[in-house]
Amino acid sequence: MDMPTPDAGILARKDRIVARLQAVLPADAVVHDPAETRAYECDALTAYRCPPLAAVLPRTTAEVSAVLTICHEEGVPVVPRGSGTSLAGGALPTADCVILGIARMNRVLETDYANRLIRVQAGRTNLSVTGAVEADGFFYAPDPSSQLACAIAGNIGMNSGGAHCLKYGVTTNNLLGVTMVLMDGTVVEIGGACSDAPGLDLLGVICGSEGQLGVVTEATLRILPKPEGARPVLMGFTSNEVAGACVSDIIRAGILPVAIEFMDRPCIRATEAFAHAGYPDCEALLIVEVEGSAAEIDDQLARIVRIARRHDPVELRESRSEEESRRIWLGRKSAFGAMGQINDYMCLDGTIPVTELPRVLRRIAEMATAAGLEVANVFHAGDGNMHPLILFDANKPGDLERCEALGAEILKLCVEVGGCLTGEHGVGIEKRDLMTVQFAPADLEAQMRVKDVFDPKWLLNPAKVFPLDASRGRRAG
Amino acid sequence: MRPGTEQEVAEIVRAAEGPLRIVGGGTRGIGRCAGAVLETCGLAGIRLYEPGALTLVAGAGTRLADVEAALAAQGQRLPFEVPDLRGLLGRGGCSTLGGVVASNASGPRRVQAGACRDSLIGVRFVDGTGAVVKNGGRVMKNVTGYDLVKLLAGSHGTLGVLTEVAFKLLPVPEDEVTLMLSGVSAERAVAAMAAALGSPFEVSGAAHWPGRGTFLRIEGFAASVAYRAGRLAALLAPFGAVEQVAGPWRSIRDVEPFQGREGDVWRVLVKPSEAPGVAVRSGGEVLIDWGGGLVWVLVEPGCDLRARIGPLAGHATLVRGGEAGDLPVFPPEPAAVAALSRGLRARFDPRGLFNPGLMA
Incomplete structure (x- = not known):
């Protein structure tokens, strides 16, 4: 992953830029000491780090405007930051940028x-x-x-x-x-x-x-x-295909659950070892949640259970109480934590047409075997938003690179079957260089034209989303 | 001109020497613009329909009626209840998907299921340079790159010629019940609709038709609808007499009360709680939908409704009438926003080919 070379002119003007920012913000709102700017060196995509030139923490829209006016005049790139939880590197700084954090604006x-x-x-x-x-x-x-x-x-x-x-x-x-x-x-x-x-x-x-x-x-x-209530049902199946067919049948039956979550065997085993939620040891598990009054929930769950029975489930557990609901969700909600216990992991976010689920899961398993890495799948099955978790060891030389290569292959597969690179995490830097898999040059050009209008100098978060080759000539550097 | 393929659209745009007026079925376009007519009805056909994935992809020139029939055969529908404005606007012809998207046409179910733009998940279009652009796709969760899908929805053909559109769908519910509240003022009606929409009973339509009643719709499985209708009736009781009626949703959707009547028709989008004030200040007849968020107004020809209503947390669009006058059809935007809109239009259509004069 490449980032543009920092602008030496900006680095040389740091004192002047910081002084101008200090003139329009309270003293505690400008962070420029290298020991302190390190707090902003990355977001939740921790594999990539770079401390910014400075960080500012404004409290009002007027202060944000003052900061941007100065950075615009000085030609300094600005990277906006919310809480820094991006999994895609959306808030990753460059050495010549000002991080604009708005966490203090929380009223x-x-x-x-x-x-x-x-x-x-x-x-x-x-x-x-x-x-x-x-x-x-x-x-x-x-x-x-x-x-x-x-x-x-x-x-x-x-x-x-x-x-x-x-x-x-x-x-x-x-x-x-x-x-x-x-x-x-x-x-x-x-x-x-x-x-x-x-x-x-x-x-x-x-x-x-x-x-x-x-x-x-x-x-x-x-x-x-708020709905009057919500309750899930847990279902275990003997194969991903069967679970996928069950999801399709539920949707076809006119039921609109609030959530349909899918976990595969590696994920079930890992979470079970970690959270002891009492999940069955099976190939695929679905958690389907519906909302309404107690009677409406009973009615919808009964419909779902009738459909599930046609697919010979190895387990069917309908929640009848808050405690049972909590236990059903326990494993799903600790899935990421469970993976983290086993190893480092990279979380992908491609979306596929729901009907392609079985085929895509089979291909991912084959690709993982070929790469010698383990992949666990947990995702939102109702809308096709996958979250394959690739396990790797960050301390083992070459493992991150192998993991990234497998991740790229999986995302290409998502696009190939009619889906997309990212369903909810964003492109950031993580998927930036894969954009050409999904988009032709004219598609990217149309998107970049929008940025030309809002930010003609390409100073806002400029090295993200678009491959550097595509945005060269628009960005400085 | 009536191209039959996306490539032909691109060639026409590249070869164009003057303005093009882009037309789908010609049933719902508003505003004045000149130019050689480019009809999209040749770009017809359902390209992909997966009932199990709740998704549809079709050519932009596909007739709405054909799509609705194909979906109904599988017990599904477009979620946003597309209005048919032919009666209101005095038009003939057949509505196309491209026209629905270009005008972001959304009916009473907008309060629950969102607008057309919320169900639109993918587009292909030809921009003003003749380049074919795709954005979004056929999956319902997609944040890959900028969302030009939303930008094209409601752009009235000013950024590009839509060639293909993709939607997410919803199942047609098993049952539907409409409750009517009689004899309440617009102010009480909007308060009652706010109470209903703020309840957990999933109201999918909330409209006030002066002289007829205030209508609230509930949809879903039969037992659930019966339960929620009962709870909602109890909630509405303090506002007046409540009874179950056949829902006049098609009439509300298509603004039937103003069809064939003399006068200009305005579509006013407001913060719902401001609807009663707009109704009074308009001095005309109104039909209130979206729980107050949408106020249709019938006034005497040539009336400048914007001036008459005064400052407003909302927007008034002149939908019918004003042909002779100089009132802008689309509401003026604040300077900084207008500059962004102008900039986008100049980038997507640098030669100013598409529907010049519209939305300007």
Whole structure:
């Protein structure tokens, strides 16, 4: 993975740039001592690290605007950062950049139940958005697994999903408006309290633009009334094919579960050893969760169980209590932790058409054997968003490279069967150089034109998303 | 011009020496623009339909009616309840998927299932340089690169000629019940709809038709619908008399009360709680959908509704009328936003070929 050579001119001007930033921000909001900038050297993709020139931690939209105006004038690249939980390297710095962290902007600005919305500063964490409204019976639907830590700003940057997208959609389907600062310091209001404003859907293209079009400082989010209840059923099957066919049949039957989670044998065994959730030792396991009143849940689970029985399950466990629900989810929720106990792992995020599940799982197993690496699969089966976890040993020379090569092969397979490189984590640097697998030059050109309009000098997070060859000539350096 | 393939569209665009007016079925386009007519109806056909994956891919010129029939045969549908505006606009012809997407056409179920743009998962289009561009795909979770799918939805043909579109679908529910609340004011109606939409009973339609009633729809499995309808009726009781009726959702969707009537028709998108104020200040007849988020207004010809309503957390679009006048059809945008929109249009269509004058 290459990053552009840092601009020596910017490195040489560090003192002046820091002094200008200090002039517009409180003393505690500018981090420039090399011992302290190291805290910002990476995000959750820890394999790649680079301390930034400086980091700033503004508290208001006006301060963000002042910072961007200065960086624009100085020609300094800016990398926006929410909570730094990106798995794709979306917040990875370059040595000549300023990290703009908005974690200090975390206030709730307005809750409006009559119009079912909440307005927050974008540094607020995902879970604390729900926290602000749940006492009144509402919640914010997108629920990435990092929701305790990740910021709404990062969710918007990556168009984050979660386990419940099948019913509630992803961030873009739950975002009503943003206050955003452009690279030249201009503050724009896009969207707002009303749906579907006429004019080009700028909000739609901002969501998922990985911090390359502007810095979102405030967001208006749709909140939903909490369902009366939710309960899962756990099902074990003798093969991935059978489990895949069962998923398809549930969807065909007109049932819309809030979540359909899939785990394969390596993943079941690892989580069972780690969390002792009492999962059956089988090839494939499904957890299907439905919502509603107690009677509605019973009715839907009965329909699902009837369908599952046609596929000869080795286990069928319908939750009848909160405790049983907790145990069913326990293993799934500790899957990543369980993998981490065994070894280092890389988590992929490709999406495939649901109908291709069995074939893709079979191919992944063959590719893993050929590469001499172990892969465990845990994913959102309802929407085809896979999360293959490739195990490797970071201390073993060559292992990371072999793991990355296998990961690239798996993602190419996802594209080949009609899917995509990333379903919810984003491109960042991790999938940047694979973009040409999914997109022709004209497809990338069309996307880069959008950045040309919002950020003509290509200073915002410039070395991400687009292969460096494709963006050369637009970026400095 | 009526190209039959994407390549032919690209050739026409590359060879174009003047403006092109892009037309699907011509049933729902709004605004004034000149140019040689480029019809997309030749780009027809369902390319892929996987009921088990809830996805459909079809040529942009495919007739909406053909798609709806194919989906209905498998017990599925487009989630966003596409309006048929032929009656309102006095048009004939057959709506195409491309036109649905280009106008982000969404009906009453928008309150639950989202707009057209929320179900759209992939596009192919020809930009103003004649290049073929694809974005998104046929899977419902996809964050690979920028989301041009959303950008093209509702762009009224100003950024490119859509050639193929992909949607996620939903099953047609087993049952549907509509509750009607009678004799309440717009203000009480919007409050009642807010209470209903803020309940966990999954309301999939919330509209107020003055003189007829306030309507709330629930869909799903029969037993579940019966349960939720009962709970919702109890919730609505403090607002007035509640009864079960046949839902007039098609009439609301297609703005039937204003069909064939004299006057201009405006589509006003607002924060739902502002709908009653808009209804009063408009001085016209209204039909309120989306729990208040969408207000259709019928006023006398030539009326500048934007000036009459005054400052608004929302947007007013002139959907029918104003042919002679100089009122902008699309609401003006704030300067900084307009600059971004202009910039995008200039980049996607550098020669200014597509629907000039529209959305400007």
